[in-house]
Amino acid sequence: MNINAATLEASTGARALFLGLLTLGLVLIYAPAVYLLLASFNPGMQLGLVPPTEFSLSWYRALLGDNKLLFALTESIVVGLATAIIATPIGLSAALAFRVMGARRGTFFLFILFVMFVPGTIQGLGLSVIFKELSIRPSWVTVAAAHVLWALPFAFTVSLVSLAVVRPNMIAAARDLGASYWRAFIDVTLPLVRGGVISSFVFAFLLSFNEYARAYYLVGRQNTLPLTMFGAMNSGASPTIYALSGAVLIISFALVGALMIVGYRHAGPGGGWKKSAPASWKLLMLWRPNARSPLLK
Amino acid sequence: MVAEASERLVRPQTLAGWLCRPALALSLPAMAVLVGLGLAPLALIAIWSFWSFDPATYWIKPELTFAAYRALFETGRFPVFVRTIGLAGVTAVFCTILAFPAAAVIGLMSGPRRAAILVVLFTIPFFTSALIRSFAWRLVLGRTGIVNEVLVAVGVVDQPIEWLLFSNFAVAIGMIAAYLPFAVMPMVLVLARIELSVIRASGDLGAGFWTTLRRIVLPLSLPGVIAGFLFVFVVALGTSTEIQLLGGAGDSSIAIMINDVMRVVNFPLAFAIATSVVVLMSVLILLANRWLGLSRMFEDLGT
Amino acid sequence: MKERVELGSSTALALTRRQLLQRTTLGAGALAIGALGLPRTLRAARQINFWASATLDIGNDWQAFTKETGVDVAFTDNGNDPGPVVAKLAAGNANDIYDVGGLQGGSEKELAKQGLIAPWDTSKIPNYGTIWQWAKDIPYLSYQGKIYGIPAVINADSMIALQDKVGKVDSYGVVFDPKLKGKVAMEDAWINSAVFTAIYLKNSENEKIAEPGNLTRDELGLVMEFLIKKKKDGQFRTFWNGWEQGVQLVANQEVWVMTGWEPIVYAARERGINAYYAVPKEGYEGWANNTILLKGAVDRGLSDTAHVFANGMLAGYYGCKLGTMRGYVVPTDNNGKYAGTHPDAFDPAKVKALADHVKDKFAGKVYWQNTRPDNFQLYEEWWQKLRNA
Numbered sequence A: 001m002n003i004n005a006a007t008l009e010a011s012t013g014a015r016a017l018f019l020g021l022l023t024l025g026l027v028l029i030y031a032p033a034v035y036l037l038l039a040s041f042n043p044g045m046q047l048g049l050v051p052p053t054e055f056s057l058s059w060y061r062a063l064l065g066d067n068k069l070l071f072a073l074t075e076s077i078v079v080g081l082a083t084a085i086i087a088t089p090i091g092l093s094a095a096l097a098f099r100v101m102g103a104r105r106g107t108f109f110l111f112i113l114f115v116m117f118v119p120g121t122i123q124g125l126g127l128s129v130i131f132k133e134l135s136i137r138p139s140w141v142t143v144a145a146a147h148v149l150w151a152l153p154f155a156f157t158v159s160l161v162s163l164a165v166v167r168p169n170m171i172a173a174a175r176d177l178g179a180s181y182w183r184a185f186i187d188v189t190l191p192l193v194r195g196g197v198i199s200s201f202v203f204a205f206l207l208s209f210n211e212y213a214r215a216y217y218l219v220g221r222q223n224t225l226p227l228t229m230f231g232a233m234n235s236g237a238s239p240t241i242y243a244l245s246g247a248v249l250i251i252s253f254a255l256v257g258a259l260m261i262v263g264y265r266h267a268g269p270g271g272g273w274k275k276s277a278p279a280s281w282k283l284l285m286l287w288r289p290n291a292r293s294p295l296l297k
Numbered sequence B: 001m002v003a004e005a006s007e008r009l010v011r012p013q014t015l016a017g018w019l020c021r022p023a024l025a026l027s028l029p030a031m032a033v034l035v036g037l038g039l040a041p042l043a044l045i046a047i048w049s050f051w052s053f054d055p056a057t058y059w060i061k062p063e064l065t066f067a068a069y070r071a072l073f074e075t076g077r078f079p080v081f082v083r084t085i086g087l088a089g090v091t092a093v094f095c096t097i098l099a100f101p102a103a104a105v106i107g108l109m110s111g112p113r114r115a116a117i118l119v120v121l122f123t124i125p126f127f128t129s130a131l132i133r134s135f136a137w138r139l140v141l142g143r144t145g146i147v148n149e150v151l152v153a154v155g156v157v158d159q160p161i162e163w164l165l166f167s168n169f170a171v172a173i174g175m176i177a178a179y180l181p182f183a184v185m186p187m188v189l190v191l192a193r194i195e196l197s198v199i200r201a202s203g204d205l206g207a208g209f210w211t212t213l214r215r216i217v218l219p220l221s222l223p224g225v226i227a228g229f230l231f232v233f234v235v236a237l238g239t240s241t242e243i244q245l246l247g248g249a250g251d252s253s254i255a256i257m258i259n260d261v262m263r264v265v266n267f268p269l270a271f272a273i274a275t276s277v278v279v280l281m282s283v284l285i286l287l288a289n290r291w292l293g294l295s296r297m298f299e300d301l302g303t
Numbered sequence C: 001m002k003e004r005v006e007l008g009s010s011t012a013l014a015l016t017r018r019q020l021l022q023r024t025t026l027g028a029g030a031l032a033i034g035a036l037g038l039p040r041t042l043r044a045a046r047q048i049n050f051w052a053s054a055t056l057d058i059g060n061d062w063q064a065f066t067k068e069t070g071v072d073v074a075f076t077d078n079g080n081d082p083g084p085v086v087a088k089l090a091a092g093n094a095n096d097i098y099d100v101g102g103l104q105g106g107s108e109k110e111l112a113k114q115g116l117i118a119p120w121d122t123s124k125i126p127n128y129g130t131i132w133q134w135a136k137d138i139p140y141l142s143y144q145g146k147i148y149g150i151p152a153v154i155n156a157d158s159m160i161a162l163q164d165k166v167g168k169v170d171s172y173g174v175v176f177d178p179k180l181k182g183k184v185a186m187e188d189a190w191i192n193s194a195v196f197t198a199i200y201l202k203n204s205e206n207e208k209i210a211e212p213g214n215l216t217r218d219e220l221g222l223v224m225e226f227l228i229k230k231k232k233d234g235q236f237r238t239f240w241n242g243w244e245q246g247v248q249l250v251a252n253q254e255v256w257v258m259t260g261w262e263p264i265v266y267a268a269r270e271r272g273i274n275a276y277y278a279v280p281k282e283g284y285e286g287w288a289n290n291t292i293l294l295k296g297a298v299d300r301g302l303s304d305t306a307h308v309f310a311n312g313m314l315a316g317y318y319g320c321k322l323g324t325m326r327g328y329v330v331p332t333d334n335n336g337k338y339a340g341t342h343p344d345a346f347d348p349a350k351v352k353a354l355a356d357h358v359k360d361k362f363a364g365k366v367y368w369q370n371t372r373p374d375n376f377q378l379y380e381e382w383w384q385k386l387r388n389a
Helices: A012-039 A058-065 A067-100 A105-117 A120-133 A140-163 A168-176 A181-192 A194-209 A213-218 A225-235 A240-265 A279-284 B002-009 B015-020 B022-048 B067-074 B078-108 B112-127 B130-141 B146-154 B168-191 B196-204 B209-220 B222-238 B241-246 B254-263 B267-292 C017-036 C059-069 C082-090 C108-113 C126-130 C172-176 C190-203 C217-232 C243-251 C263-270 C295-299 C303-313 C317-326 C334-341 C348-363 C376-388
Strands: B052-054 B059-061 C047-052 C072-077 C100-104 C149-162 C184-187 C236-240 C257-260 C275-277 C284-294 C366-368
Touching (some): A012 A240, A012 B112, A012 B130, A058 A067, A067 A105, A067 A140, A067 A194, A067 A225, A067 B022, A105 A140, A105 B022, A105 B267, A120 A213, A120 B022, A120 B267, A120 C082, A140 A194, A140 A213, A140 B022, A140 B168, A181 A194, A213 A225, A213 C082, A225 B130, A225 C072, A240 B112, A240 B130, B022 B267, B052 B267, B067 B267, B078 B112, B078 B168, B078 B222, B078 B254, B078 C376, B112 B168, B130 B146, B168 B222, B168 B241, B196 B209, B254 B267, B254 C082, C047 C284, C047 C303, C059 C072, C059 C303, C100 C303, C108 C284, C126 C303, C149 C172, C149 C243, C149 C263, C149 C348, C172 C184, C172 C190, C184 C190, C190 C217, C190 C284, C190 C366, C190 C376, C217 C376, C236 C243, C243 C257, C243 C263, C263 C275, C284 C295, C284 C348, C303 C317, C317 C334, C334 C348
Parallel strands (some): C047 C100, C184 C257
Antiparallel strands (some): C100 C284, C149 C275, C149 C284
């Protein structure tokens, strides 16, 4: 039987209930985003819906010239990527440390977690004082530093959760066969936690992308996107911010749609890929949440 | 296990030896970040919370006092702690309850293509601004908003429902909508890894869907569920957006309170609030760890 | 590179897509350079980074300002909340990155005491003399005989009301009228809402209140207890926080009357709502956003440039532009003069009408807003009680 097939068989009733709750969750998450998308086609200044006959792309055109917003978007992307690139490996290595640790792992775990509870404003202010003392000029680097701290416990926990599938006897087996710790990590652990690493990366990016309390005290002259949005909401927003949100949604949906169309054409049995699918598309499916490694069979 | 046990028995004799110990080396980057970027400012803030407000400069002076902490209890700050923690807890509970079935569908009842697409779907809205997403709820739930328009048009109610917006209901909706993906992601990670053979074995032994769920899936997915709860709780605790945009007149949270207090340059009080939050939550986590064995849950659950 | 890419600068021209891509790559490079902390002298010598409420921003039109004054302006939004702004100045890095600040008045004294801002040398600001006298005379602008704040924008606030729902109102009492329970709002800021309530209680309920902008302990208790009772009775639909929230409440008819900023009326009208700004018999609340000179700019040798900048804001173009964009007035007659000499750019009649409108308001009863009344920390404690109620 194909190991990629769905596993849990459910009665129609249970299936309907679970699918219903899934749908409810998606509806809640998407309601505001879809509203904003539809409202972004409203050429007037008022945030609100208009009948489709009045739809206009004027705010999207205005968005292309809205440098304040676009520079802020660039800054946020840079900070987000830096945060994700740094926090993910650190989180993974901390999770590995947790696994290898002895009696002190409880303390270590709690130490990582307690940092999550520092209120963002105060964290940002405190860090900015320290950077000032060390004569470190505020810029996207200082923002990324604070965001790495913010994202680290999340990256750590996600890595830890995904490490639950790596059993010590697998590592022991690899070591017995002569592999070094490093080789055992690359060949055994990493493939198994691939989904967790990717999740961790995306998590860290999104946490940083949406964070503004810490960023406020640590930005250089270029504000990040949340700060610009926050300022716009406080002092007068041009509807280009809704066009930005709409654009993100449209682009994302386009990508997902492409994925689905290609997937349909190259669908293999049991939901996998046909052998004929081009390698690049297979790459897109790197994150297969329920792919089972042969090791687990 | 044997390999690890033998590692632990040998104590290194040199510094280089210590640095080569896997646990230490692996945890070093994280510790550096946590201590340098996390502990250092926190220590500073904690110390400053004992300094006094200086009316001459409107900043702080090194006179040690408990005034800030006394003010915490005397000027109505503690109810805000309780409310915020309660709200965060309720949000986390709702998100966890809603996220589990969603994650189960993704991780256990879908092929890899559908699962990947669903996961991506849950993540996409996060790339848009959380601030304006919460703001959009005002237009959806308001007196002239969509929900009310539909309800009135269909005839369910005569007048628009007032409590849809600027109420605890609106705050809850806003928070769940904003933080649900935080709960879904860790659960999907863990649910997707549950071994086929275990579930099939359970089926072979005669367990139905619900029994398998309750006795096999749930215990195995506990780390993911706990992680999801924790994530939502943490972000809900520190947020001010949903409450400010969707809550009743002047509703407060810890983050809002800190801003209020800093606006009147009462920095010692702001620092005291922050320190108290960290201490309080640390105690709560310690207790949770003792009673629920949190950290033990994340150790390998070898099935 | 020939093309100077200064991130955060709104002086960039409207871009084609190719230019945007170019700028983004250059921008990323500039970000990297910025992170390396290259010395400040590499920046253009005549550039000012203006860190202010977005109410003071004129967007892409800073380029025209540069043409008029010779000073390049990079605008950064400071979030409009005096709390984080003061904190960032006092404890954070604001002085390292920004040159001139712009925010609500009242904090000048403490910033001066801490040496975070420097006094303006009005001899270097020829246009300073053209500022309307009563704007120059606002008490908190000067400290120990030196001038720390120059009024940038000034207005007198009252209430926004929906004509179709409440007709013509002329008293703040309508905000506290039980008949309008759940249909009114006030700003989530004691700095404004306490003043409005005090104005009402003083003039319409004849309570013993000396200065609504500076309440004593007992007066404050009186005012806040009144508000707390009203809140408990469910009088307020909500408290609003920031421009978009305020406009949304009015434009969506979520509330029928609310105390707030005048441009909300213009925004609502633009969006097709029949709103008007009330002329209350109890009087207005006056406020000013002021420019302050940050010490960091002086240390970096930008003091003279900053003075040219401040002078430029009073020269006329900025005032006309701001008036057209937001309906806010820079308190100088130079705006009218500028419109007179540039009638194709700005309608002189409109500029004059706006200036006269504000002057008329201030000729009547106006009580000044102040971020630092004598009991300011007590204000916040009471506001916390209101929140908990």
